Amino acid sequence: GSKWSYIGPDGEKAWPNKYPFCAGVFQSPIDFHEDILQYDSNLVPLEFIGYDVPSTDQFTLINNGHSVKMYLSPAMSIRNLPFEYTASQLHLHWGNRNKSEGSEHTVSGKHFAAELHIVHYNSEKYPDVTAAMDKADGLAVLAVLLEIGPFNPSYEKIFRHFQNVRYKDQKVLVPGFNIQELLPDRLDEYYRYEGSLTTPPCYPSVLWTVFRHPVKISQEQLLALETAMYCTESDDPEPLEMVDNFRNVQEFHERLVFISFHE
Ligand SMILES: NS(=O)(=O)c1c(F)c(F)c(S(=O)(=O)CCO)c(N[C@H]2CCCc3ccccc32)c1F
Numbered sequence: 001g002s003k004w005s006y007i008g009p010d011g012e013k014a015w016p017n018k019y020p021f022c023a024g025v026f027q028s029p030i031d032f033h034e035d036i037l038q039y040d041s042n043l044v045p046l047e048f049i050g051y052d053v054p055s056t057d058q059f060t061l062i063n064n065g066h067s068v069k070m071y072l073s074p075a076m077s078i079r080n081l082p083f084e085y086t087a088s089q090l091h092l093h094w095g096n097r098n099k100s101e102g103s104e105h106t107v108s109g110k111h112f113a114a115e116l117h118i119v120h121y122n123s124e125k126y127p128d129v130t131a132a133m134d135k136a137d138g139l140a141v142l143a144v145l146l147e148i149g150p151f152n153p154s155y156e157k158i159f160r161h162f163q164n165v166r167y168k169d170q171k172v173l174v175p176g177f178n179i180q181e182l183l184p185d186r187l188d189e190y191y192r193y194e195g196s197l198t199t200p201p202c203y204p205s206v207l208w209t210v211f212r213h214p215v216k217i218s219q220e221q222l223l224a225l226e227t228a229m230y231c232t233e234s235d236d237p238e239p240l241e242m243v244d245n246f247r248n249v250q251e252f253h254e255r256l257v258f259i260s261f262h263e
Pocket residue numbers: 064066067069088089091117119129130133141196197198199200201
């Protein structure tokens with residue numbers, strides 16, 4: 001129950017009062033635009049281990065008051081990064097029903113409808129995500145930009161449970177499935193930069209991989225994401241809709257974003 005939000009007196013402009021790193025260096029998210037991008041031929045496709053989780057396993061999906069997050073299996077990890085990173089959780093960021101522009105990262109100043117983040121920690125150097133999250137080489141987050149298109153049966157495996165996590169601290173079990181289904185085609189094409197957590201405590205501890213190609217979900221799926229959840233508990237007399245839970249893009253001076261693709 002950390003006291004910060006995306007709106008009002010505890011909104012992002014006030015974060016540095018309680019969380020000094022939020023005013024610090026290497027902050028995320030950022031805008032990807034031409035003059036900060038540099039092709040890097042060393043950026044090879046990531047390798048996903050144990051992402052195909054059997055349906056006999058279950059993931060816990062929880063409304064934590066800031067986002068809807070799903071704890072992942074410790075058997076899931078990624079390679080081809082400087083270290084092996086083990087999966088911790090995935091969560092989403094989105095806008096609202098009148099403005100479906102809730103992605104955190106932007107491309108040439110343009111928001112996408114929403115964004116999925118899969119948080120991993122450096123399991124070669126640290127015992128768990130709590131030990132890793134404030135270390136410069138502690139975390140690796142994969143980001144998928146979401147846009148409107150046909151119904152997406154893979155995202156529906158999570159979205160179908162939203163009615164059971166409408167309020168803060170509610171949770172539900174989700175049968176395992178291949179988390180790789182949530183990722184776009186062309187896993188070889190991505191943006192790569194060193195940044196931070198996009199929520200307090202904003203530690204500059206994240207190696208970001210943002211896939212170039214967005215994934216499509218339907219208008220109805222997006223509306224469900226934008227209207228299902230509340231930041232408040234089920235008995236709160238003043239319910240607060242969980243909308244616009246994205247941080248604005250941060251200044252990015254004298255830094256480069258490396259890309260694995262030619263224009
Ligand atoms: N955009 S983001 O930077 O990826 C990002 C979020 F946006 C986000 F909301 C969360 S949160 O849901 O945990 C609520 C805020 O702490 C996280 N959690 C991370 C960092 C904080 C502690 C922690 C502990 C265990 C697992 C993951 C995490 C987060 F990393």
